[in-house]
Amino acid sequence: MKPMFLPEVENSPQPGGRGDMIRQMRNSGKEYPQIWHLFAYRPKATDLLGGFTQEIMRGESPLSPGLRELIAAFTSAGNHCPF
């Protein structure tokens, strides 16, 4: 995997869900998406983004989760974000 711009973000996953997942993958020598590092670095802020995403993507809505994910994927494609 290519190093991220900020080594401190990559090297200091905080304890918790994402940090544990990173350690597991590293220990077994597997690759994982680096967005995990973003979610493990500053969980007080990024857990809110996780909660927001859960609500808007999976919360009660007349739009099906599949349709909502299509909107997200379409927007990400428009933003040239392959992940």
Add this chain to the structure above:
Amino acid sequence: MPHITLPEGLPGIRGPLAFRPETAKPLNELAEILLRGPSTLAPGERELIATYVSSQNECFFCQSIHGAVAAYHLGGNEKLVLDVKQNYQSAPVSAKLKALLAIAGKVQKGGRHVKAEDIAKARQEGATDLEIHDTVLIAAAFCMYNRYVDGLATWQPDDPAMYRARGALTAREGYGKTA
């Protein structure tokens, strides 16, 4: 006229936030932690970053309200807020904040515009990884808030006095604390 029926009398983002409280809560809490939580960047500096990104996105409400919050934190210096929006390179702010504003400006154009040399420049001016991280997250979050506010064509009053008063209140009390 907003594109959808929103609660009346609430300017800018406050309309859609009241419309959908479930998503309002994390959005307010994110603004609170990013702009007012513990940080080596002063609240005024962080509000300047938010204001600059909002002005690049041409979001009238967000640049007005966060510009007012920034000015309050900066001892009422509305001129400095204007200078940063118009040409931060010649504004009387620190070299570190200029380097962070440059990164924020690139995030506003698209994340992939940020290059290793932009990060190196910020580090050279003394920015820490946490400060660079938070700058990118503030810029990205404000692109979301700006698009949320304008994508629904929210009501955005012109009166600077409204923004000044509300900005002072937000600077003192925080985000999502007052109706």
